[in-house]
Amino acid sequence: MTNISRRTLLKASAATAVGVAGASAVTSASAASKKVVIVGGGIGGATAAQYLKKMDPSIDVTIVEYNKDYYTCFMSNEVIGGHREMESIHFTYGKLQAKGINVVYDKVTGIDAAGQKVMTAGGKSIAYDRCIVSPGVDFKYEMIEGYSADVADSSIPHAWKAGPQTEMLRKQLVDMKDGGTVVICPPGNPFRCPPGPYERISQIAAYLKKNKPNSKIVVLDPKEKFSKFGLFMDGWKRHYGYGTDKSLIQWIKKSEGGTVTKVDVATKTVTCEAGTFKADVLNIIPFQKAGKIAFDAGLTNDKGWCPIDHKTFESTLHKNIHIVGDSSVASPMPKSGYAANSQAKVCAAAVASLLNGVEMVEPSWVNTCYSVIAPGDGISVAMVYAYKDGKIIKVKGSGGLTGAYDAELRKREELYAHSWFKNITADVFG
Numbered sequence: 480m481t482n483i484s485r486r487t488l489l490k491a492s493a494a495t496a497v498g499v500a501g502a503s504a505v506t507s508a509s510a511a512s513k514k515v516v517i518v519g520g521g522i523g524g525a526t527a528a529q530y531l532k533k534m535d536p537s538i539d540v541t542i543v544e545y546n547k548d549y550y551t552c553f554m555s556n557e558v559i560g561g562h563r564e565m566e567s568i569h570f571t572y573g574k575l576q577a578k579g580i581n582v583v584y585d586k587v588t589g590i591d592a593a594g595q596k597v598m599t600a601g602g603k604s605i606a607y608d609r610c611i612v613s614p615g616v617d618f619k620y621e622m623i624e625g626y627s628a629d630v631a632d633s634s635i636p637h638a639w640k641a642g643p644q645t646e647m648l649r650k651q652l653v654d655m656k657d658g659g660t661v662v663i664c665p666p667g668n669p670f671r672c673p674p675g676p677y678e679r680i681s682q683i684a685a686y687l688k689k690n691k692p693n694s695k696i697v698v699l700d701p702k703e704k705f706s707k708f709g710l711f712m713d714g715w716k717r718h719y720g721y722g723t724d725k726s727l728i729q730w731i732k733k734s735e736g737g738t739v740t741k742v743d744v745a746t747k748t749v750t751c752e753a754g755t756f757k758a759d760v761l762n763i764i765p766f767q768k769a770g771k772i773a774f775d776a777g778l779t780n781d782k783g784w785c786p787i788d789h790k791t792f793e794s795t796l797h798k799n800i801h802i803v804g805d806s807s808v809a810s811p812m813p814k815s816g817y818a819a820n821s822q823a824k825v826c827a828a829a830v831a832s833l834l835n836g837v838e839m840v841e842p843s844w845v846n847t848c849y850s851v852i853a854p855g856d857g858i859s860v861a862m863v864y865a866y867k868d869g870k871i872i873k874v875k876g877s878g879g880l881t882g883a884y885d886a887e888l889r890k891r892e893e894l895y896a897h898s899w900f901k902n903i904t905a906d907v908f909g
């Protein structure tokens with residue numbers, strides 16, 4: 480048996496931790512029997528699969544994913560605003576399969592932590608040495624009386640998982656009369672993509688301003704503030720008259736009674752302390768929790784998220800199971816695609832190290848979240864993270880926010896946003 484080259488694996492781990500592609504591959508004859516099963520082929524799962532194969536091609540990597548087609552949530556707000564086509568956010572698994580990654584299209588119904596196997600709705604039982612779980616989020620529909628998964632699928636989309644609901648929301652906006660009211664209800668913390676609801680409001684506002692200028696957006700928010708608050712407020716003032724009588728956007732925050740508790744589906748009317756609001760187009764984004772399989776597999780805490788070791792992403796509740804992406808408790812990292820991608824690389828390095836009996840280097844992570852407030856006006860927030868005293872921490876002096884308004888800079892930020900999208904999707908699915 481040839482032992483894995485410790486130096487090479489460490490080099491691979493370090494190179495990928497902050498998202499540098501092209502890590503050197505390592506080989507290990509002893510790793511030929513090592514099996515990793517990945518639950519969920521979204522951003523975290525597909526990234527982990529690719530990087531595990533890059534770090535140690537002898538690991539047998541299987542993704543179990545129930546959708547053959549993946550639509551990225553990022554840039555789905557541009558689809559809703561009519562600024563890009565649905566097909567541009569559509570990805571499949573052919574390129575991963577060509578790299579030797581097994582992809583099983585099935586739904587995982589359980590994970591047997593003691594027996595180290597994953598069970599599927601199709602009746603499969605797939606053994607693993609290590610399992611990586613990245614199922615994204617699920618929704619607390621019960622927090623709004625009258626709302627449910629069926630209602631979201633049929634008439635009042637959340638569109639917080641890109642796909643048919645994205646197209647439904649877009650169509651409802653296109654069909655709405657000029658002079659209509661769009662009501663948007665963002666979720667409470669923590670949730671997938673903190674700036675996402677406000678980017679969506681901006682994208683819809685840009686569409687209405689151009690195509691249906693007599694319409695308005697009412698935002699009913701269970702929070703006092705949100706990500707990139709100052710930048711969004713400034714942008715809404717400049718583009719949509721925010722703060723004036725003619726504002727296209729009305730934002731009602733928690734202390735003004737913005738927490739929605741009830742919806743009448745037939746009339747698209749929502750109720751909160753601030754009153755009842757009848758919508759022509761209603762977008763309710765419910766409070767969130769870890770993906771269902773994380774609950775079924777006993778990986779969640781009493782808050783509904785998955786506690787993990789911050790270095791290896793191994794569950795603190797079940798051995799040999801790692802959780803990355805939105806479902807994991809990785810604060811201060813946000814629940815974002817870029818964070819999921821960065822975490823998956825660190826997790827792949829940890830799993831490859833553990834399977835080969837070598838020590839892992841100190842990890843680090845990166846995240847940037849872009850938002851486009853109006854065509855030609857992009858903003859971003861960025862941060863680098865390190866590992867200290869058993870925890871992920873923010874690196875002081877790294878990252879930051881887009882500065883004060885500068886037309887050239889904002890155009891560049893929009894370009895960066897679109898370029899980031901091309902790069903990350905190539906990294907995850909290419």
Ligand SMILES: Cc1cc2nc3c(=O)[nH]c(=O)nc-3n(C[C@H](O)[C@H](O)[C@H](O)COP(=O)(O)OP(=O)(O)OC[C@H]3O[C@@H](n4cnc5c(N)ncnc54)[C@H](O)[C@@H]3O)c2cc1C
Nearest residue numbers: 519521522523545552553587614615672804805815816817
């Ligand atoms: C409108 C919007 C805009 C966003 N914009 C950005 C952005 O600009 N930048 C950014 O970084 N992030 C953005 N995000 C967030 C980003 O999309 C998520 O954080 C990211 O997708 C999380 O990755 P994940 O792997 O945790 O989950 P996902 O990517 O959702 O992947 C989960 C996968 O698991 C599968 N799955 C779940 N359960 C099972 C099961 N039981 N069996 C089999 N398969 C299963 C699902 O089908 C899915 O494919 C945005 C999100 C939204 C909603």
